[in-house]
Amino acid sequence: MESTKPYSVLLYYCYSPIEDPEAFREEHHLFCLENNIRGRIIVAKEGLNGTVSGLVADCEAYMNHVKSDPRFAKTDFKVEAHDKHAFSKLHVRYKPEIVHVGLPSIDPNQRTGIHLEPKEFRAMKDDEDVVILDVRSNYEHELGRFKNAVTLNIDNFREFPDKLAELEQYKDKKILTYCTGGIKCEKASAYLLENGFENVYQLHGGIIKYGMEAEGADFEGKCYVFDNRIAVDVNTANPTVISKCYVCGTPSDRMINCANEHCNNHIAMCEKCGWEMEGSCSAECKSQPDKRVYDGTGYYQKNTNHYNPYKGLVRRKKEVHE
Incomplete structure (x- = not known):
């Protein structure tokens, strides 16, 4: 439709x-x-x-x-x-x-994991000799992830190479990597291949494409995205909520950024706690005099006053339409 x-x-x-x-x-x-x-x-x-x-x-x-x-x-x-x-x-x-991982020498055009289209990934993910590997950060996989996926305790993708030792136990398995749109898997899977892993695959197009073409089946929770939507639904086959409100612990897939910009913690928070905490993740953050005004979304666009979209251009604005 x-x-x-x-x-x-x-x-x-x-x-x-x-x-x-x-x-x-x-x-x-x-x-x-x-x-x-x-x-x-x-x-x-x-x-x-x-x-x-x-x-x-x-x-x-x-x-x-x-x-x-x-x-x-x-x-x-x-x-x-x-x-x-x-x-x-x-x-x-x-x-x-x-995508910043500190591996500029790796060229996915030369070598990377085998691309699996969403329907191929769905058909293969539950095989006994398969391990599903989430290469995203903590706040992303805490909001949503594939059922039975292996997740890594990382705050950003730059830490992925440091987790190689933890993944050694899966060297005899088929490793299916996935991320939001596929870009992180290009280098993550290439890095695994470079370090002796032989059967490495990646979800082509990531979680977003999987939701469009394979109903998002068995992706539990929501997918974190890097725009003002913050989180999106991907599963129309068997949706569920896996994240809990950071404050009260009730099931919630409402993702917000802490109103205290010095904290900016990415967390799940139910609507009730969101208003009660004024969008803050703790009493300490709530008491900050310069915290941002919570409007119920938990998304804070940086101050756009005097924003100049031509900033950084060599050419002057008047030359654009010449």
Whole structure:
């Protein structure tokens, strides 16, 4: 059934060499401005990674623009319908890697885990010789994860290589890695292969695509996303709630950021505690005089006063339409 929502949210990445990433960043930023695209885009020598939003037609133009470049023709866009922009700003940044793990030498185009389409992943995930490995951070897998998945105690993806010793016990198994959109698995699975793991696979398109094409079956809870939606439903087959309110312990899949920006803890919190705690994760955070105003969502956009989308561009604004 075709969606009637006016906006789209796009999640994508593509590992493809960019000879002059800073010049590409400049041109890409300008295209986004001219087509009313907002979001976060990372440009590196190894490729492109982004989550953006815009009107359906603008997002179609953006996808066509990206794919028209031979370097990114194979980009797999995950497209979700939304009722408004999922971002308030546009940021197009140059960084050493399109997903920060500190392994710039690993090239997924040379070697990476075998890609499994969502339906293939669903058919294979319960086999006896399979281990499902979540390569995301704590706050992500605490909100939602695949049933029986192995999770890692990491606060960010940079810590993944440090967990290699913990995974040695699974070397004789088929390891099925997964993450939100697939990008982390490209390097995580390659790193495992580089370190002697032989049977490594990855969920192509990640949790988001799995929800679209395989009903999200056996993904328990919600999926954390990096825009103002914070969390999204993916399971239409057998949904359940696994996260608990950080304050009272009742089942809750409402994800918020602590109102104390010095804490900014990513936690599940029921609506009742959210209001009672004013969006704070503790009494100490609640007492902070400069805490952010809780509006019931738990999402806090950085102050947009004087936001200039042309900041960081070499060209002046007046040159954009010349």
